[in-house]
Amino acid sequence: MKCGANIRLLDCTIRDGGLMNNHLFGDDIVKAVYSACIEAGIDYMEIGYINSRRIFSPDEHGAWKYCREDDIRRIVGENETPLKLSAMADAEKSDYREDILPRDQSVLDMIRVAAYIHQIPLALDMIKDAHDKGYETTINLMAVSIVDDRELDEALELLARSEVGTIYVVDSFGALSSEQTQFLLKKYLSYAEPSGKQVGMHAHNNQQLAFANTIEAIKLKANMLDASIAGLGRGAGNCAMELLVGFLHNPQFHLRPILHCIQQCIEPLQEELKWGFGVPYMLTGLLNQHPYAAIQFNDGDDRGDIVKFFDAINEEEHLATKYLA
Numbered sequence: 001m002k003c004g005a006n007i008r009l010l011d012c013t014i015r016d017g018g019l020m021n022n023h024l025f026g027d028d029i030v031k032a033v034y035s036a037c038i039e040a041g042i043d044y045m046e047i048g049y050i051n052s053r054r055i056f057s058p059d060e061h062g063a064w065k066y067c068r069e070d071d072i073r074r075i076v077g078e079n080e081t082p083l084k085l086s087a088m089a090d091a092e093k094s095d096y097r098e099d100i101l102p103r104d105q106s107v108l109d110m111i112r113v114a115a116y117i118h119q120i121p122l123a124l125d126m127i128k129d130a131h132d133k134g135y136e137t138t139i140n141l142m143a144v145s146i147v148d149d150r151e152l153d154e155a156l157e158l159l160a161r162s163e164v165g166t167i168y169v170v171d172s173f174g175a176l177s178s179e180q181t182q183f184l185l186k187k188y189l190s191y192a193e194p195s196g197k198q199v200g201m202h203a204h205n206n207q208q209l210a211f212a213n214t215i216e217a218i219k220l221k222a223n224m225l226d227a228s229i230a231g232l233g234r235g236a237g238n239c240a241m242e243l244l245v246g247f248l249h250n251p252q253f254h255l256r257p258i259l260h261c262i263q264q265c266i267e268p269l270q271e272e273l274k275w276g277f278g279v280p281y282m283l284t285g286l287l288n289q290h291p292y293a294a295i296q297f298n299d300g301d302d303r304g305d306i307v308k309f310f311d312a313i314n315e316e317e318h319l320a321t322k323y324l325a
Contacts (some may be wrong), residue, residue, distance in 0.1 A: 007248065008047045010044040011037050011241060013266075014064050014204070015088055016233035020273040020295075023048060023099045030075050032265040038083045039257035040245065046086045046226075047072060066099070070163060072107055079107050086110035088140070089126060094269070095196045096126050101246060103134030110136040113164075114215035117147045120155045124162050131163035138166040138224070139214035140202060144184060145175040145288050156191040161191045166198040166224045171213060174206025174236050174285040182214040185220040200224030205231060206285025208277050210239040215247065229258055230266040232273070235291035236281035274298055283313060 006072045013033050014025060031045065048064030056065050064072040067087040076244035079085060085108050089096050100111060111130035123139055139159055143261065143312050154217035159167050169184050176184070177181045181201075201224070203210035214225055227244045233239035242262065245253045270276070278292035283306075297309045 005294040006173055007218065007250065008043040008224050009241070009244065010046060010086065010200075010224060010226050011042050011228060012046045012226050012227040012238060012239075013232050015046040015048050016238055017275065018048060018062070018064050018272070019234035020232075020275050022061045024066035025076060027063060029265050029269075030064065032261050034075055034083075036229065036257045036261035038081050038238055040241075041252045042083065042241070042305045044084045045088050045109075046088060046112065047075070048087055049094075050087045050089045050096070050099050050111070051093045052099070054095070055093055062264055067108075068099075068102060069106055073076050076107060084109040084136075085136075086112055086136075088112040088114050089130075091126060092116035092121045094126070096129055100130060100133060100135075108135065110138065112138045112140060114140040114142055114170075117151050117155055120158060124158060127162050127164045135165045138168055139164045140168045140170045142170050143172045143290075144170055145173055145180070152187070156188065160195040161198065164197065166200045168200040168202050168224070168226075169217065169222070170202045171204055171210075173290060174204035174210065174281065174286040176203075176209070178209070178212060178216050180218045182220065185217055187223055189222075191218065196223075198224055200226065202226040204233065204285075204291075205236040205238065205277055206281045206291065208282075210237070210245045211247075214239045214244060217225065230262045232266055232269070232275055235275065235295055236277050236285070237275045277302060280309050283310055287313060289313065 014030055018025060034045060048067045050067045051065055053066055069127050087108055089111060093317060113123050113126045127137050136140060141155065167188055169188055185199065193197050199222045201214050203213045225244065226238060227241040228238040229241050231240040242255060242258045245255050245258060280297050281291055282290045284294045293313055302308055
């Protein structure tokens with residue numbers, strides 16, 4: 001399948017993958033991902049979060065939790081390449097007015113705001129702040145699989161009137177089926193397209209559907225697609241960049257640099273970070289639950305006892321127990 005030139009890929013390896021190690025990546029890993037993105041023709045690299053040092057202690061988190069300008073420039077210099085750089089600011093976890101510099105003082109090109117449905121008023125202010133500072137902007141509306149239609153419609157109506165450039169469907173829990181993905185993409189596009197905005201897709205792989213759901217998004221003309229190298233991301237991980245690049249058959253994108261980065265830098269992290277599909281993540285995806293419980297289980301003494309984990313997360317999920325047991 002050869003897809004149109006309007007498809008843009010964003011690599012979220014360091015930002016999303018950093019949720020598995022408190023963003024304690026060494027400079028060598030970040031530079032390797034940066035170089036791979038350039039050589040592979042990827043459009044954007046999300047280098048981390050711009051989150052608060054008051055909330056997240058620098059004693060426990062690495063530089064990519066904060067994306068201070070000196071740290072970014074230590075990796076990319078002036079970034080005199082076609083690759084655009086982005087960072088994510090979480091609603092209620094970011095000192096965005098102070099920590100996000102004016103665009104002409106930063107090597108970043110895009111600010112991505114992440115917010116839950118109840119945080120939309122704050123997210124709108126964050127979007128305006130970033131837009132007024134000169135950045136491209138996106139909104140990642142999280143945990144959409146547990147948002148009811150009325151609330152979602154109200155949020156999308158507000159976002160369609162905002163300064164945001166791209167509105168993302170985010171399958172935070174890896175819970176969406178292809179039919180649900182189609183429904184949400186059509187809904188998002190119905191609000192975004194009349195106001196000249198784009199729609200993006202950010203998928204998690206709890207049910208091994210991240211790649212398939214990203215393809216569904218492409219078919220429905222979403223044109224901002226998130227992926228990570230070897231799927232490195234929180235819990236079950238994300239849509240794998242190598243799968244997406246291979247699928248698109250777009251001469252802009254090149255697979256070999258991604259494979260080189262996997263071989264040299266990402267695969268050696270697997271034993272330490274333990275991301276990717278596994279039964280505990282599958283269960284949280286099936287039950288439309290945050291994967292935090294599965295992450296804790298995989299780090300605990302009972303890891304491997306998946307029946308015990310299944311029983312534990314089902315204690316208050318009687319309906320789910322009825323059809324899954």
